[in-house]
Amino acid sequence: MTLPSFGKYGFALVLPFMVSTALASGSDSFGGGLSGEQAQYNTGKAVYAQKLACPECALAGKTLDKTQAQQVLTDTGLTAKLAEDERAALTTYLKLRFKL
């Protein structure tokens, strides 16, 4: 198959047949991130690390295991200062991580 070479302006004539594939070449994706419950899980990790286990927090230095997670879920005093959505994210994290 022999194909012609194109100058810049001559090329404009065939551009309509080329651009569709050029567009296809970079089909930008919005996907790849986490959403819904998966995002809540990671937000819950942040709530635990920044609001409950920070150096000045009640659970500083304590190992988070299944027993500890159960206590966090049942001891309302530990989470009393959290916003409702923070508490929801924390609950999602602990329940999924430790299968509670």
Add this chain to the structure above:
Amino acid sequence: MMKKKIVVAVMMALPVVAAADGSPWLPVPGSTQVSVGYVNQTGNEFYLGTEKMPLPEDLKQDTYSIGAQYGLTDELAIDAQLNYARISFGSESESALGDSSIGVNWRAYDEFEHAMAPTVTLRAAALIAGNYDVGKLDAIGDGASGVELSVLAGKYLTPKLTIAGELGYRYRSGDVPNDIWFGANVGYSLASFVSLSAGYSATRSQGDLDIGGPGFSPDRFPEVREDRDLIKVGASFTVAPRTSLNINYGTVVSGRNTTKANLWGFSVATSF
């Protein structure tokens, strides 16, 4: 006849590639997130080299995708994505299965174990060419597989506010130039059921051939340098305990040998 030859050459040149757009944060260990997505790209201008010029008609691409992510452990996850695309411009159209990807993500550093550090995740993925024929008029790609490697970093500044970035390198077989891409994203959770995001991403091809430039001919399309800069915003709504609806908009703000396109994306993701 010449028109058909040109179309064949072009259709063989630049396949559908799922641009990487990952997250440094991994899915829940032992769980799967499945997403079904649709992206519409429409443009009426084109960067010929770096010079923007109008198109006689809008051109449109619809991409349908299905993807899955699975958390193997706290530090390891795998993902896969498959695309199907339809391109239309005037009377020309093309539909085909795009390339697919399979990736593995290793979280090398956890911000929740080191207060001041970000989460850092390394990703490697195989790009697998679609099963389309390349030697016919309605071929959509050039059958080039490849690999991509990237570093993703992110930080929860507060439980509601995140920043993240990615730097990656993509190698593809044949004469397709390698790419470097990078991006940054900010996310904010308005409430437990809605979050917003805004970001910027850029792709820089390692090629040096412009469409219509010195040495260009249609059979050299795989070697064309294609750059683009994209800004994007998005919103995610939790519509059921384990299901979210994601709406995104993006626009190409500059580029080289690419279409100045506007993009709308919709996806539904669910976990089990």
